[in-house]
Amino acid sequence: xxxxxxxxxxxxxxxxxxxxxxxxxxxxxxxxxxxxxxxxxxxxxxxxxxxxxxxxxxxxxxxxxxxxxxxxxxxxxxxxxxxxxxxxxxxxxxxxxxxxxxxxxxxxxxxxxxxxxxxxxxxxxxxxxxxxxxxxxxxxxxxxxxxxxxxxxxxxxxxxxxxxxxxxxxxxxxxxxxxxxxxxxxxxxxxxxxxxxxxxxxxxxxxxxxxxxxxxxxxxxxxxxxxxxxxxxxxxxxxxxxxxxxxxxxxxxxxxxxxxxxxxxxxxxxxxxxxxxxxxxxxxxxxxxxxxxxxxxxxxxxxxxxxxxxxxxxxxxxxxxxxxxxxxxxxxxxxxxxxxxxxxxxxxxxxxxxxxxxxxxxxxxxxxxxxxxxxxxxxxxxxxxxxxxxxxxxxxxxxxxxxxxxxxxxxxxxxxxxxxxxxxxxxxxxxxxxxxxxxxxxxxxxxxxxxxxxxxxxxxxxxxxxxxxxxxxxxxxxxxxxxxx
Numbered sequence: 455x456x457x458x459x460x461x462x463x464x465x466x467x468x469x470x471x472x473x474x475x476x477x478x479x480x481x482x483x484x485x486x487x488x489x490x491x492x493x494x495x496x497x498x499x500x501x502x503x504x505x506x507x508x509x510x511x512x513x514x515x516x517x518x519x520x521x522x523x524x525x526x527x528x529x530x531x532x533x534x535x536x537x538x539x540x541x542x543x544x545x546x547x548x549x550x551x552x553x554x555x556x557x558x559x560x561x562x563x564x565x566x567x568x569x570x571x572x573x574x575x576x577x578x579x580x581x582x583x584x585x586x587x588x589x590x591x592x593x594x595x596x597x598x599x600x601x602x603x604x605x606x607x608x609x610x611x612x613x614x615x616x617x618x619x620x621x622x623x624x625x626x627x628x629x630x631x632x633x634x635x636x637x638x639x640x641x642x643x644x645x646x647x648x649x650x651x652x653x654x655x656x657x658x659x660x661x662x663x664x665x666x667x668x669x670x671x672x673x674x675x676x677x678x679x680x681x682x683x684x685x686x687x688x689x690x691x692x693x694x695x696x697x698x699x700x701x702x703x704x705x706x707x708x709x710x711x712x713x714x715x716x717x718x719x720x721x722x723x724x725x726x727x728x729x730x731x732x733x734x735x736x737x738x739x740x741x742x743x744x745x746x747x748x749x750x751x752x753x754x755x756x757x758x759x760x761x762x763x764x765x766x767x768x769x770x771x772x773x774x775x776x777x778x779x780x781x782x783x784x785x786x787x788x789x790x791x792x793x794x795x796x797x798x799x800x801x802x803x804x805x806x807x808x809x810x811x812x813x814x815x816x817x818x819x820x821x822x823x824x825x826x827x828x829x830x831x832x833x834x835x836x837x838x839x840x841x842x843x844x845x846x847x848x849x850x851x852x853x854x855x856x857x858x859x860x861x862x863x864x865x866x867x868x869x870x871x872x873x874x875x876x877x878x879x880x881x882x883x884x885x886x887x888x889x890x891x892x893x894x895x896x897x898x899x900x901x902x903x904x905x906x907x908x909x910x911x912x913x914x915x916x917x918x919x920x921x922x923x924x925x926x927x928x929x930x931x932x933x934x935x936x937x938x939x
Contacts, residue, residue, distance in 0.1 A: 479619075480555075480569035480570065480603075480617070480619050481569070481619075481622065482550075482557050482567060482569060482617060482622045482623055483504065483516060483550060483557070483622055484622070485504040485507055485516060486504075487503065487622075487640050487641070487643060488501050488502070488503040488640065488641040488648070488739070489501065489502045489503065489622065489623075489637060489640055490637070490638050490639045490640065490641065490645070490646060490647070490648055491626075491635040491636060491637055491638065492635070492636050492638050492769075493633050493634075493635060494632075494633055494634055495634075495636070497768040497769045497770070498740065498767075498768050499638070499648065499740060499767050499768060499769060499775065500521075500544060500635075500739070500740050500741070500767075501519070501641075501648055501739035501740060501767070502518060502519065502544060502545075502546055503518070503519050503739075504516045504517065504518060504519075505517050505518060505519050505520075510551075512553075513551055513552060513553045514551070514552045515549055515550070515551045515552075516549060516550040516551075516552070517548065517549050518543065518544065518546060518547070518548060518549065518550065519544075519739065519742075520540075520541045520542055520543055520544070520548065521540075521542055521544060521739075521740070521741035521742055521743075521764075522538050522539065522540050522542065522741050522742070522743050522764045522788075522798065523538065523539050523542045523741065524536045524537075524538050524539075525537040525538055525539050525797060528797065536800060537791060537797050537798060537799060537800060538788060538797070538798040538800055539795075539796050539797060539798070540743050540762075540788075540790075540796050540797075540798050541743075541796050542796070543561060543562065545626060545630075545631070545633065545635055546559055546623070546626075547559040547560050547561055547562070547563060547564070547565075548560070548561040548562070549561055555568055555569050555570040556568050556569075557569065563580070563582070563630060564580065564581070564582060565579050565580045565585070565629075566578070566579060566580075566587075567579075567587070567607070567615065567617070567623075568587075569605075569617065571589045571605075572589060572592065573589050573590070573591060573592050574588065574589065575588070575589045576588045576589075579609060579610075580629075584610075585609055585610050585611055585629070586609065586610040587607050587608070587609055587610075587615075588607070588608050588609075589605055589606070589607055589608075590606045590607065590608040590614075591604075591605070591606040592604070592605050592606075593606075595618075597618045597620065597621055597624060597644075598621065598639070598644035598645045599644075600620065600644070602618045602619055602620045602621065603618070603619035603620075604616060604617070604618055604619075605617050609627070609629060611629060613627030613628060613629045614627050615627060621637060621640060621644065622637070623635075623637065624636070624637040625637070646775065648739065648767060648775060648777075649736075649775060649777065649812075649813075649814040650730075650734075650736060650737045651728060651730050651734050651736040651737050652695065652728075652730055653814040653815070654736055654777070654812045654813065654814050654815070654816075654817060655695060655726075655728045655736075655817050656814065656815050657685045657688065657697055657815070657817065658685065658688065658839065658840070659685050659686065659687060659688055660684070660685060660838075660840075661684070661685040661837065661838065661839050662682060662683070662684050662685075662837060662838040662847065663682065663683050663816070663817070663834060663836075663837045664680065664681070664682045664834070664835050664836045664837065664845070664846060664847055664848060665680070665681045665682075665832045665833065665834055665835065666678075666679075666680055666832065666833060666835045666846075667679050667680075667681070667830065667831055667832025667833065668830070668831060668832075669828075669829065669830035669831075670828060670829055670830075671828045677705050677706065678705070678706055679703060679704060679705040679706075679832070680703075680704045680705075680848055681701060681702070681703045681704070681832070682701065682702050682847075682848075683699045683700065683701040683702075684699065684700050684701075685697055685698075685699055686698040686699060686700055686723075693729055693730045693731065694727065694728070694729050694730070695727075695728050695730070696725060696726065696727045696728075697725070697726040697727075698723065698724075698725055699723070699724050699725075699726060700721065700722070700723055701721060701722050701723075701724065702719070702720075702721045703719065703720050703721070703722070704719050705719075719919045719935065721935065735765055735779055736777060736812060738765045739765070739767060740765065740766060740767035740768075741764055741765070741766070742764060742765050743762055743763075743764055743788075743798075744762065744763055744764060744765055744779065745761065745762060746760065746761060746762060746763050746780070746787070760787045760788060760789050760801045761788070761789055761790075762787070762788040762789065762790075762798065763779065763780045763781065763786055763787050763788070764786050764788075765777060765778070765779055766778040766779075766781075766786075770813075774813050774814070775813075775814070776811050776812065776813050776819070777811070777812050777813075778809060778810065778811040778812070779809070779810050779811075779812075780808050780809040780810060781809050785800060785801065786800070787800065787801045788800055788801065789801065808821065808822060808823040808824065809821065809822045815839065816834060816837060818834075819833065819834040820832070820833045820834065836848075865878070865879065865880065865881065865924055865934065866878075866879045867879070867910075867922070867934060867936050870936045870937065871936065871937035871938060871939045872910050872911075872912050872915065872936060872937065872938045872939070873912060873939050874911075874912050875909055875910065875911050875912065876909070876910045876936070877907050877908070877909055877910070878907060878908040878909075878910060878922065878924075879906075879907050880904070880905065880906060880907060880908070880924065881926075882905075883905060883906045884905060885905060885926060886903050886904065886905055886926070887903065887904065887905070887924050887925065887926050888901075888902075888903050888923075888924070888925050888926075889901075889902055889903075889904060889908055889922060889923070889924055890922065890923045891920055891921070891922045891923075892920065892921045892922075892923075893916075893918060893919075893920055893921075899915070899920070910936070912938060912939075915938040916938070917938050917939060918937070918938060919935060919936075919937055920935065920936055920937075920938065921934070921935050922934055922935070922936065
């Protein structure tokens, strides 16, 4: 069923008319812009941009970006999976030739939009399908919060196209397929931008992230785990951004009681390093073909029987724009099946596969890795950024709010684990330090200011893992852990 001709999406039109605005030049495409469109009001977001251009006599020809699409006309492969095409055009076709005031969109279809036609002006929009176009209305409206000139173009199919002088095509009706495309933004210009690598990996010192996950290996019990990381430092240089992080990891067998975390605890320090480039997969757009070399979680490369996957860009249930590499459900892993016809063979149930999702300012928010007789997955359950706490930050790992700097080399605890009596040595003999000890659930079990050393007696503690914090008057802090058997 065709949509109403005057569906205006998010554009709020006024009834007045300004000749000053119409005296400017209209332009449907800017070769420096990336245009982001929602599809049928669903979560998928596509991007249209100019990849290259050519000058032919007095005309300019734009070549638009191309994507991977399912091949619905191909025969099913032997395992009943759809093949896919790569290097395929999107709804604005593969190339656009600008001749005067006419924009000719072509391959595989062909249609023309004339930007300077006035109200009631008509032309042949699509010669092959005998579709006529007529400018139904010229008016003003607010597009991305700015007053703009608007034209509503009606088609003889009952569909419509809405164009804006400043932002190009803001709505493209379901003319050739059952999709309506609505402009939601132009990257770094107006409206919503699709996040790139720097937007996604944009952390600040003090940020905390908590992940909950599960892992399994054949012939062993499933394991549940919680991991928290804290950003300790940030360094930027040219196209590189680096972070020092501190992490704590808690694990228990699935069949163990919920409080049984302590036998499986460790902490760590690590560096994260990201190099920005136009070729980085997180700078790519929806359905773009990628080498699987980029689809790694934590540096792990599980792939051996296929070469390609694709990036997905969508709005998640929370409304944030997310990018995802790989696929653990739709099996978007490919090899080239027919290069002449640009056909990919989708591999069903690969021996090993993974999917990783990212969100701006949060980095990796989900991963699912599957191998032969093993798998692991985790999801971001909560985070602290600045004064905001979102989601779950578990009490038994809340010690990450401590700073991890300073006097580490001068603090020693031995023997560890504590079997009878152990000694916590402090820096110097004349300086007072505050020593606090917490159990694995985050409950403080010891708090005292002292000098020199502290004796830890086995019969003063229940068996388990404990965290201690040492600080002095200059706020230097060291954290460590010990076990009591």
